Amino acid sequence: MAENKIPYKIYLDESELPTKWYNVRADMPNKPAPLLNPGTHEPLKAEELYPIFCEELVAQELNNTDAYIDIPEEIQNFYKMYRPSPLVRAYFLEKALDTPAKIYYKFEGNNTSGSHKLNSAIAQAYYAKKQGLKGVTTETGAGQWGTALSMACSYFDLDCKVYMVKVSYEQKPFRREVMRTYGASVTPSPSMDTEVGRKILEAHPGTTGSLGCAISEAVEVATKHEGYRYVLGSVLNQVLLHQSVIGLETKTALDKIGVKPDIIIGCAGGGSNLGGLISPFMGEKLRGEADYRFIAVEPASCPSLTRGKFAYDFCDTGMVCPLAKMYTLGSGFIPSANHAGGLRYHGMSSTLSQLYHDGFMEATSVEQTSVFAAAQQFARVEGILPAPESSHAIRVAIDEALKCKETGEEKTILFGLTGTGYFDMIAYEKFNDGVMTDYIPTDEDLQPGFDAIPRFPGNEF
């Protein structure tokens, strides 16, 4: 059969690795809406962001015009430690599903952070070092971002203060120790260290925290300590830009074997891996050079794209961050306690939100037991134990492949396998014991979150 000519893994040489990031905003007909000052509701100027973010990262955040931005050589070299990441033809999965579809996945779990997060962590640490800073602060939920940033900071000898959502801090002690091994300090959030943490604890004693809370704490610490800035592992335009290495490598590899995907699928928490994977393909679609179906997959228990409002909202619970226009469930939204699979942020990257709003991308939501069923099926045939987050994409890739089985169509499906799930064994245990449950919030459950979205002229939703 001709298709057997395509190898199980499509390799790239070092000389084929990207030397520039691709900025999809340059090709968007409608640019993502600018960040607003939460006090004045005016677009933020670069100088207003300097107390929070490194200057070069602010420039990248606000750059809607340059399609390509050079990857500094030191970052290119760091990437070579763990990149190119494998692009795999999922022959075993295709066989197990008995589908005529051709399935490929780009695997980002081959580094100690266990995820794609290192692609942006190293860039953000590089610019912090270049600016002469002492260190950075951040939040982490499941722990991959905190781990990635700890690795990047130790490489550049920067101090790293991580505020870890309390429920993860308690459930994932090993993640915490990985971060400490790389020299980071890890504090459960909400904490008594910060004004905003004390306020949240007073209002919600016993809370197990949320990403939104941890962001507020990390921002407060960065702005109150000389020589520190805040860094974020998803959602922001700059993070999508750095993650474009995923899509650029994928496109080069697929072009080498003459394959064009019909459907590109990724899980969506804040949107960084999906945005990075689809960017070069989306660019072609936006320029009218090719067409693809893009599918964002989110948990049914945290459905920001599929059920959220497209509005200006706070990026954090403490409402200290700028306002971003995005699909949001409201900055006070916290997924129900039985939610295990990551992807728990209340909003979505404003770049992806705009692309979705303009009809260039689809979105769907899936329930966690079906996500873990897909994870198990995938692990058993392809060998990799996937992260629960990544398994949202696996679920929909399998569903699309099964549709092809019904119709006999030989579609090419590409999905992002963002990471490994070794630290998610409590969730896997629940699934294996048959005690994992699904919870889909009702409209009434979502309403308080929507009620907390700020209302001001121009922010109708």
Ligand SMILES: *Cc1c(COP(=O)(O)O)cnc(C)c1O
């Ligand atoms: C953080 C993370 C995600 C979700 O974040 P995005 O910014 O939406 O990509 C998905 N998978 C893994 C393994 C992660 O660590």
